[in-house]
Amino acid sequence: LAKTTQPISMDSYEGQEVNITCSHNNIATNDYITWYQQFPSQGPRFIIQGYKTKVTNEVASLFIPADRKSSTLSLPRVSLSDTAVYYCLVGFNTDKLIFGTGTRLQVFP
Amino acid sequence: GAVVSQHPSRVICKSGTSVKIECRSLDFQATTMFWYRQFPKQSLMLMATSNEGSKATYEQGVEKDKFLINHASLTLSTLTVTSAHPEDSSFYICSAWTSGGRTDTQYFGPGTRLTVL
Numbered sequence A: 001l002a003k004t005t006q007p008i009s010m011d012s013y014e015g016q017e018v019n020i021t022c023s024h025n026n027i028a029t030n031d032y033i034t035w036y037q038q039f040p041s042q043g044p045r046f047i048i049q050g051y052k053t054k055v056t057n058e059v060a061s062l063f064i065p066a067d068r069k070s071s072t073l074s075l076p077r078v079s080l081s082d083t084a085v086y087y088c089l090v091g092f093n094t095d096k097l098i099f100g101t102g103t104r105l106q107v108f109p
Numbered sequence B: 001g002a003v004v005s006q007h008p009s010r011v012i013c014k015s016g017t018s019v020k021i022e023c024r025s026l027d028f029q030a031t032t033m034f035w036y037r038q039f040p041k042q043s044l045m046l047m048a049t050s051n052e053g054s055k056a057t058y059e060q061g062v063e064k065d066k067f068l069i070n071h072a073s074l075t076l077s078t079l080t081v082t083s084a085h086p087e088d089s090s091f092y093i094c095s096a097w098t099s100g101g102r103t104d105t106q107y108f109g110p111g112t113r114l115t116v117l
Helices: none
Strands: A009-013 A018-023 A032-038 A045-050 A053-056 A061-064 A070-075 A084-091 A103-108 B004-007 B010-013 B019-025 B032-038 B045-051 B067-073 B076-081 B090-100 B103-108 B112-116
Touching (some): A018 A103, A032 A061, A032 B103, A070 A084, B004 B090, B010 B019
Parallel strands (some): A009 A103
Antiparallel strands (some): B090 B112
């Protein structure tokens, strides 16, 4: 099972772009990279998923270099409501997902 | 995205009683579901893999006789905390994989807050 490493915490201000990088050096060929957001006392919420290069949806972008040993979640123009813990996970199909520490993002006004 | 529900969302019980938590996949079938536990300010910790029609697979250190898992159908898994004690108080979250588009994605339930008095 691929292990992920992320910064423990990050601070930002409203309106700024936030980039959270995740390291997954032993990612397997079939693994996809998925990012989740979690608010206190709620289950993790799916944000974005990708395999390689760049993926963009209505809330975020995911950048994955060619070697796939890391990935970067980009949140454009964050607001106070983006204050949460963000988890990067790698896995495939019915794999069990092992959570790392996650990154606690604090957005200030 | 796919929807996973949990019931109840919050439960308070006395020490020594048993509590059952339900996890349902509302709009898809899930042969495999997962149960996690999360303590305050900590990450999710995988407890077990729930397999439809067969025994659950428990992670190291998780007592299978204390945390009973039953995956009776393709849309329902239950976690029963038997003889609960205050140290079992935690936030329990289930999840399930579903196929959508080019790949599979794991979706999580909203969680169940268990408080044992």
